[in-house]
Amino acid sequence: MINNKTNYRVPVLTIAGSDSSGGAGIQADLKTFSALKTFGMSVITAITAQNTRGVFAVEEISKEIIKKQIEVIFEDIHPKALKIGMVSSPDIIKQIADTLSKYEVNNLVIDPVMISKSGYSLLRTEAKENLIKYLIPMAYIITPNTMEAEEITGIHIENLEDMKEAAKKLLELGPKYVLVKGGHLDGDAVDLLMGDGVCELFESKRLDRKNTHGTGCTLSSAIVTQLAHGYDVKEAVGNSKNYITKAIENSFDIGHGIGPVHHFY
């Protein structure tokens, strides 16, 4: 368990999609927020019908109610840190960027969610441009895996050198830091943090586990909690990497497909 500097409940927010099976999306975010002693709030951008076997349907929420959810939260309980996960359409992305720009936004973590492990597209092809143009420049840190980093930069990633090259290109888009997650490459799981004079590797042994649904959502949410608790970016990423590693170690079978990670251990 992470040793938090503060143990009172700081407000944090997730702007993301709902996963009806509870393993990823908003549900994973809120579980992580609670496990890491923060007060979680949520703005839902889309509803997915999914289970451990896959995603079966997606319905986007209207951009008007997304806007309103953000406004009423920021005008009442100002989050100390927040994340943006699944935002599937160009209009929703623009709406979120426009709405957030009215407030002082601190510690924005963007997880550029694109495709689920089961292969379902969670970001419409035409939405990528707006993600790059409007949202990524607002981020304190973005957390793409290698496939997402490839999709955004056009750089094919096979090794650490490629990850570094992609990270540099991602930084040119405007976020302060980039965490490229190397978990999909061969060998141990090595993540690269880069930005503002920092270039650091975070390594963990490859865990041979089937149940990894929601790992990306959980890691980015953990980073939100650690930033909200006042840790600097290196500590926030290091603590969160330890948390996700233990959550994967404790992942479990539920349903018939890829089960979830365990948030409370």
Ligand code: PLP
């Ligand atoms: N569903 C939602 C709403 C998500 O946000 C995500 C990932 O961010 C997924 C599903 C996919 O999760 P995974 O690829 O870990 O199965």
